[in-house]
Amino acid sequence: MASAIGWLGARRARGACLRRVAGFLLVGGYLLVASGCAMLAPSPPEDQRNICEIFREQPSWYDHARAAEERWGTPIATQLAFIQQESGFRSHVRPPRTRLLGVIPWRRPSSAKGYAQAQDPVWGEYRDDAGGLFARRTHMQHATDFIGWYNARSRRQLGLSLHDPERLYLAYHEGQGGYRRGTYRAKPRVRQAARQVAARADRYQAQLGACEAEFRCRRFYQVWPFCRA
Incomplete structure (x- = not known):
């Protein structure tokens, strides 16, 4: 036994x-x-001040941003300006952890992740509504599409122009409800970030006008009249 x-x-x-x-x-x-x-994952572009250099390093990003523009209406330059502000083109970046007692790594302040720094709740809404089950925040294709989708929703709910990157970014950062309540008015850093995004979008747009032909019809099967630079 x-x-x-x-x-x-x-x-x-x-x-x-x-x-x-x-x-x-x-x-x-x-x-x-x-x-x-x-x-x-792709390394962040060396020269993030120039959209032409960004797309020369990562030409597929142009394809993703253009597809998002065609689907949702947000200009390519605005999409890239948002991503530069949010993540610096780092695919897996997340907010740094807070410190318990000033020493012990603790919780993150939010669930933001990836190129667009989308948080879990709104990312879930995007996947259900437009992105699909396999959409990933760490993929540029889905990040640009998410930004386009979110800005299109801001246009519907708030009446914002898709050519007003400053106000679009305020709604992006604060959420449509926060924008409607004017929460950004008490946040000078957020307002400053929105102005920076708008200035960057304007600069990117001017640069893109001089180089976009490089990327529009670069593949052998993209021929006139089906593709026009």
């Missing part, structure tokens, strides 16, 4: 050990995949 009890105890101990090992492997595998994806 004692040997049977000992055998059962050893078996349970082995089972518990195996479950712990499996858990560690699962978590380790997830972290490895996540870090690998971050390593494979």
Whole structure:
């Protein structure tokens, strides 16, 4: 009897050990995949002041931004100005953790993530409404489309022009409800950021006018009259 009890105890101990090992492997595998994806993501452009140089480094970003413009109406330059302000073109960036007692890494102040710094609730709305189940905040294609979708919603709900990047950014940062209540009026840093976004969008737009032909019809199958630079 004692040997049977000992055998059962050893078996349970082995089972518990195996479950712990499996858990560690699962978590380790997830972290490895996540870090690998971050390593494979495009590096931020070296010259973020010039939209032409940005697209020369990452020509597919032009395709994504143009597709979002055609779908939702937000100009390419405005989309890129938002992304530069929000993430500096870093695909996996998140807000830094707060510090408990000034030392211990603690919670993040928000769930913002990725190029567009979309937070979990509104990202879920976007995926349900327009982005689809496989939309990812760390992909430029989905980030530009999200910005276009959000600005189109600001136009419908608030009557904002898609060619007014300063007000669009205020609504983007504060949310449509916050914009309607005027929460940004008590936030000088947010107002300053919105002015910077507007100035950057204007500069990007002027630059894009001189180089967009490089990117519009660059593939061998994009030929006139189906593609016009």
